[in-house]
Amino acid sequence: MAQHPRHRHTPAYYEERRLQALERARKWRLDNPKRYKELNRVCGQRWYKENKDQVCRETRARYLRLKKIVVRKYGGRCACCGVSELVFLAVDHVNNDGAKMRKEKVHGHGVALYHWLIRRGFPKDFQILCHNCNWAKAHGGCPHARPTL
Numbered sequence: 001m002a003q004h005p006r007h008r009h010t011p012a013y014y015e016e017r018r019l020q021a022l023e024r025a026r027k028w029r030l031d032n033p034k035r036y037k038e039l040n041r042v043c044g045q046r047w048y049k050e051n052k053d054q055v056c057r058e059t060r061a062r063y064l065r066l067k068k069i070v071v072r073k074y075g076g077r078c079a080c081c082g083v084s085e086l087v088f089l090a091v092d093h094v095n096n097d098g099a100k101m102r103k104e105k106v107h108g109h110g111v112a113l114y115h116w117l118i119r120r121g122f123p124k125d126f127q128i129l130c131h132n133c134n135w136a137k138a139h140g141g142c143p144h145a146r147p148t149l
């Protein structure tokens with residue numbers, strides 16, 4: 001008995017099916033704009049999760065690039081103790097004028113602050129301090145600035 005060949009479709013058939021599916025998807029999108037938006041959002045999150053490492057690397061690279069620009073512009077080292085290791089350094093508002101900073105809408109820190117400083121042409125009332133000196137300055141003054149015993 002001759003074996004019946006498995007049912008097969010021509011490429012044109014598959015192409016037709018593909019177009020139909022696309023058309024159905026297009027109609028569905030038009031009929032369900034909210035759901036489509038939601039799906040897009042969820043897919044975006046999935047994309048973010050799957051690419052998180054890369055996104056993090058890129059974010060970090062951008063952060064470091066900006067930080068280098070800003071730190072260099074302000075002398076490249078801690079204004080108090082002279083430490084020049086980038087990871088130890090942070091932007092400091094010379095007069096600790098929190099009210100003025102809020103009034104001028106100075107953004108917290110990180111990339112936003114670096115952008116803010118760059119846009120304003122590196123205002124004079126900022127400096128670079130290492131985290132030690134920065135913290136000490138905010139808590140009664142850095143020991144470096146006191147006369148040695």
Ligand SMILES: [Zn+2]
Nearest residue numbers: 078081130133
């Ligand atoms: Zn320092």
Ligand SMILES: [Zn+2]
Nearest residue numbers: 080133142144
């Ligand atoms: Zn210091």
